[in-house]
Amino acid sequence: MxxxxxxxxxxxxxxxxxxxxxxxxxxxxxxxxxxxxxxxxxxxxxxxxxxxxxxxxxxxxxxxxxxxxxxxxxxxxxxxxxxxxxxxxxxxxxxxxxxxxxxxxxxxxxxxxxxxxxxxxxxxxxxxxxxxxxxxxxxxxxxxxxxxxxxxxxxxxxxxxxxxxxxxDIFPTGWQAAVQCDIEPTDTVAIWGAGPVGQFCVRSAVLLGARQVVVIDNVPERLSMAEAGGAIPINFDEESVLGRLHELTAGKGPEKCIDSVGLEAHVTRSPDSVYDRVKQAVMLESDRPHVLREMIYVCRPAGVLSIPGVYGGLVDKIPMGALMNKGLTVRTGQTHxxxxxxxxxxxxxxxxxxxxxxxxxxxxxxxxxxxxxxxxxxxxxxxxxxxxx
The missing domain is CATH 3.90.180.10 (Medium-chain alcohol dehydrogenases, catalytic domain)
Known part of the structure; x- marks a missing residue:
């Protein structure tokens, strides 16, 4: 065959x-x-x-x-x-x-x-x-x-x-990612990545009743597809993710954050992404966790981080102090x-x-x-x- x-x-x-x-x-x-x-x-x-x-x-x-x-x-x-x-x-x-x-x-x-x-x-x-x-x-x-x-x-x-x-795969993966967030009608759900899984995260969060859904990417046609599904798009090449999320949530941050990117975050202009690529090149780190760091930083205290994006090995410089002191819940896993x-x-x-x-x-x-x-x-x-x- x-x-x-x-x-x-x-x-x-x-x-x-x-x-x-x-x-x-x-x-x-x-x-x-x-x-x-x-x-x-x-x-x-x-x-x-x-x-x-x-x-x-x-x-x-x-x-x-x-x-x-x-x-x-x-x-x-x-x-x-x-x-x-x-x-x-x-x-x-x-x-x-x-x-x-x-x-x-x-x-x-x-x-x-x-x-x-x-x-x-x-x-x-x-x-x-x-x-x-x-x-x-x-x-x-x-x-x-x-x-x-x-x-x-x-x-x-x-x-x-x-x-x-x-x-x-991708439909239940997006659904599980949203279900893991325990979405409430007052929630803002922010989704990093508008690829196939991210698209189903958007539709799932909408079906589950989120007040507003935000999607972060830099590919115009993917952002347009997510917007058609009910999301507010943020193009990280054109505007500040932190600034826009601050504006959309009255300065409090999204209650629920979803990483549908995984180990190959493609942001190139941030210092931590440069750091990750250098460490990858010399085999001191396997995965690029820019999205994880950003989610921990922007998520509202007592919020939830849901991670359907695949990670395969080791990551560095995860802000555990922020994660712990903000009382964030992390839910991960391959899809059931x-x-x-x-x-x-x-x-x-x-x-x-x-x-x-x-x-x-x-x-x-x-x-x-x-x-x-x-x-x-x-x-x-x-x-x-x-x-x-």
């Missing part, structure tokens, strides 16, 4: 690889109808995520038709159309029973390695390094889905791929997709939201390597890329 494979920094290729096979009675094989490039895939492209190996199939946002099931798979049958969450979940361990699906205790087959790095590792993830299980990803013609009885979302008749594809999927699917069916709004490019899988560069460089108005195997 054909798939997009990682071969090193800035090197994604359209390769021929072996077809997946049933390896466990709980598996299913899915013929992929649509997949997408996610912002966190760029962290792989730039080799900020450890434990990648040349030839690894990438991609963790995909859906398709079940073409084969293992003998112990009970809730799926050949012909079922499903979205596959990026987090692989057994559905039976203590964490899964609590709804903490992204830290499933059984699905990461390289758990010993993850435990060594993080103290206790999380769930297995599709296409996201051997630190999270080394599972082949979904930017491919076919994918093996482990624990298939639990690692799927069935698609109702009448909904297009484009309406439901993002239930596998299955915790939210039923509610979000209902909202799509009822017409509360059509997630396809975020799609700007839909191309063949063969064009994937080129589209990685277009997406990374924010060319041609690119916000979200859907790939068709």
């Amino acid at each position: 054909k798939a997009l494979c990682w071969h090193g920094k800035n090197d994604i290729r359209y390769d021929t690889v072996p077809d997946p096979e049933i390896e466990d009675p709980r598996d299913a094989i899915v013929n992929v109808s649509s997949c997408a490039i996610c912002g966190s895939d760029l962290h792989l492209l730039h080799h900020f995520i450890p434990a990648m190996e040349s030839g690894d199939v990438v991609g963790h946002e995909f859906m398709g038709e079940v073409v084969e099931v293992g003998s112990a798979t009970e809730s799926l049958k050949v012909g079922d159309r499903i979205v596959v969450p990026f987090t692989i979940t057994c559905g039976e361990c203590e964490q899964c029973r609590r709804g903490n699906f992204s830290v499933c205790e059984r699905s990461n087959r390289n758990k010993a390695l993850a435990d060594m790095v993080f103290g206790h590792g999380g769930a297995g993830l599709f296409g996201y390094s051997h630190l999270t299980g080394g599972y082949a990803g979904g930017q491919a013609e076919y994918v093996r889905v482990p624990f298939a009885d639990h690692t799927h979302i069935k698609v109702p008749n009448g909904l297009s791929d484009e309406q439901v594809l993002f239930l596998g 997709v299955k915790r939210w999927s039923d509610d979000l699917l209902r909202r799509i069916e009822e017409g509360q939201i059509d997630p396809s709004f975020v799609i700007t490019h839909s191309v063949s899988l063969a064009e994937g390597p080129e589209m990685y560069n277009t997406f990374r460089n924010k060319q041609d108005g690119c916000v979200k890329v859907v790939l068709k195997p």
